[in-house]
């Protein structure tokens with residue numbers, strides 16, 4: 324069970340994250356530019372896998388909002404260099420530079436009115452990498468992804484690349500110190516991921532914020548429902564609106580696109596349906612428990628924090644470019660954007676639409692979690708505070724409206 328949250332707190336946290344993560348300081352500019360230039364070459368170099376053939380760009384395609392699955396036969400999970408399929412849907416690498424490092428932050432619980440520490444931030448869906456640098460090391464060495472046998476093997480490939488001289492000159496790396504050289508390589512990739520191409524703020528939504536475009540009536544209605552705490556309440560987790568927003572209908576919000584990242588970087592247990600197409604799920608005892616199995620969580624958690632309470636929790640993703648991100652949720656279990664919105668509306672009023680039937684009748688809700696962890700699913704916050712027989716928070720037309728609004732979050736590719 325999780326607790327309701329305060330949009331005001333969320334937005335302040337987001338503003339701090341923007342200040343920390345997104346903007347490169349002017350004096351670091353030249354070095355950062357050289358690093359980013361090299362990082363761009365590394366990002367799309369298919370020589371950097373074992374066997375060759377898979378680059379970061381294979382799963383994070385620059386032409387597709389840095390999303391992709393490397394031609395996997397299962398659209399929910401990516402194919403790695405050896406042909407092995409992964410277990411989680413690759414998120415976009417866009418706007419990832421705004422994610423603060425993983426940690427426990429203080430927030431007010433609206434139900435108990437007590438301040439409490441909750442997990443937030445970090446790269447990956449379970450936040451296990453603190454920074455983009457640390458994140459980039461993951462896929463290079465992960466057997467299910469780029470499968471390099473060692474850091475030295477990656478360094479050797481970089482030095483032998485067509486950009487080998489640039490790498491030597493920019494990074495000052497040699498094969499003699501593979502540990503340091505590998506760290507510099509991840510710095511270059513991270514610098515690339517901090518460049519403008521990863522956060523152009525070039526969507527229709529951004530132009531509306533800048534006063535350069537107008538929502539259609541349906542999109543405007545969808546934006547209202549998205550913010551309305553008694554309807555979609557999406558803003559409670561997919562936060563935005565600046566330091567002092569009001570999520571009330573007609574409330575005031577920032578018009579600066581950078582104040583709208585559509586996440587507060589916290590974690591929640593949505594209870595997405597099990598996806599039988601993921602090969603690892605052929606084993607009925609296989610469950611992806613997300614945050615509670617994150618390495619090192621116990622050491623970081625405050626005293627008294629119940630680790631098992633975050634089994635099934637995944638990071639709230641940004642919704643920027645979400646229209647391009649199908650299939651949806653960490654396990655890619657929902658095929659279309661409209662269905663993802665409909666899931667929020669009807670998960671609790673019509674569970675049979677999303678979950679298989681139990682042996683004796685009613686739908687087996689939260690079937691992608693072991694029974695003992697199903698009570699972790701959020702059933703208190705709007706819009707999923709309903710019960711069978713009650714009216715969904717959103718009707719079909721309102722689901723259409725929110726879907727139309729979410730489609731305005733797609734960036735226009737740089738010309």
Ligand code: HEC
Nearest residue numbers: 378379382401402403411412413416419446447448462468
């Ligand atoms: C074979 C597919 C594949 C390749 C290759 C790959 N990734 Fe990923 N990427 C993923 C998956 C899957 C996740 C989510 C994994 C998880 O949450 O445990 C991910 C997560 C990320 C994230 C975290 C985003 C967020 O919001 O948390 C970033 C950033 C990223 N990858 C960048 C890279 C970089 C840089 C490279 C190359 C060094 C790379 N990826 C190579 C599949 C891939």
Ligand code: HEC
Nearest residue numbers: 555556557560591593595637638639648651652653663667
């Ligand atoms: C209580 C927090 C919370 C609320 C409220 C919330 N979301 Fe989410 N949302 C999440 C989390 C956490 C995930 C990731 C779940 C996962 O991967 O299993 C997510 C994922 C999504 C995704 C899938 C994104 C992707 O790339 O796969 C969409 C679409 C989405 N939310 C839209 C909405 C909309 C629309 C609303 C309002 C009707 C909403 N959310 C309300 C927490 C929330």
